[in-house]
Amino acid sequence: LAKTTQPISMDSYEGQEVNITCSHNNIATNDYITWYQQFPSQGPRFIIQGYKTKVTNEVASLFIPADRKSSTLSLPRVSLSDTAVYYCLVGDGGDMRFGAGTRLTVKP
C-alpha cells in the first residue's frame, strides 16, 4: 500500500491559487492518484484523478512529475467555500486508505 504524506494545514486568501503537494514515494506502477475534498459533516467528494503528467478539469489541476513520487493539487482563485480538508489517495482500487489530509483555510 502506498503511504501518502501531506501538510497538515494551509492558509490562503480569497482569489489566490493554492497548491497542495502530496508525497507518495512507494507508488506502484498500477496506482492512480486521486484527490478528494471534505466539508464538515459530509462525505468526501471526488475532485480529480490522474496517472502521470497533468490533468485539468473545471475545478482543479493535478500535476504529476515523471517519477510519480509526488503530486500537486492546484486550486485556482480559491474562495471562502473552498475551506475544507483535502485528501490525496494512491492505489489501484480495493484497499484504499486515506491519510490525515490537509486542512485548507481560505481567509477573506
Place this chain on the structure above:
Amino acid sequence: NAGVTQTPKFQVLKTGQSMTLQCAQDMNHNSMYWYRQDPGMGLRLIYYSASEGTTDKGEVPNGYNVSRLNKREFSLRLESAAPSQTSVYFCASSELFGYTFGSGTRLTVV
C-alpha cells in the same frame, strides 16, 4: 439520481447492543466500501467489497462484519457495540477508482 444512500443517519446504541448500517448505490458500481471517521481524523477503511460476492478486511475490521447482499447493497453490522465504535460511518462505491460517498451515519455508543 440518489448516488449512495445510507440509513440510518443517526443512531444511539447502548454498549453490547447490535445493529446493521445499510448502504445502497444506484450507479451500478462493482466496488463498495465502509469507512469510519473519528472526530478530527481522516477516514479509516473497515471493509471493502471489490465485486458482488466478495469482501475483504481493511485497516480496522475488528468488531464489524459485512454483507454484500447484491451489487447494489453493502451492509455493516456491529454485533456487540462498544463505546470505541462511536464514530461517523461512511459508505462509498466506485468504478475505476473514483469514489462516491454517502452522507454518513453518526453512531454514538453509550
